[in-house]
Amino acid sequence: xxxxxxxxxxxxxxxxxxxxxxxxxxxxxxxxxxxxxxxxxxxxxxxxxxxxxxxxxxxxxxxxxxxxxxxxxxxxxxxxxxxxxxxxxxxxxx
Numbered sequence: 786x787x788x789x790x791x792x793x794x795x796x797x798x799x800x801x802x803x804x805x806x807x808x809x810x811x812x813x814x815x816x817x818x819x820x821x822x823x824x825x826x827x828x829x830x831x832x833x834x835x836x837x838x839x840x841x842x843x844x845x846x847x848x849x850x851x852x853x854x855x856x857x858x859x860x861x862x863x864x865x866x867x868x869x870x871x872x873x874x875x876x877x878x879x
Contacts, residue, residue, distance in 0.1 A: 789842065818847075819850070
């Protein structure tokens with residue numbers, strides 16, 4: 786299994802709108818992607834403009850296939866109006 790951890794830095798004042806967009810469109814979109822086992826999102830306590838997105842994938846192959854899928858572009862359209870950067874890492878979970 787592969788866990789993807791993304792830290793998303795959100796534009797000041799847009800945090801609630803971002804959270805709603807992810808709840809209503811982004812997370813359901815990710816949950817429908819083949820190979821996705823679970824999706825979780827949280828908001829920073831000390832830094833409320835920072836969000837964490839945890840996606841569990843069946844495999845790296847499933848994640849790689851998503852990179853070129855139309856749903857990836859759709860997810861970017863949900864995130865990009867609110868984002869001011871971030872970081873992503875992948876972990877193999879045994």
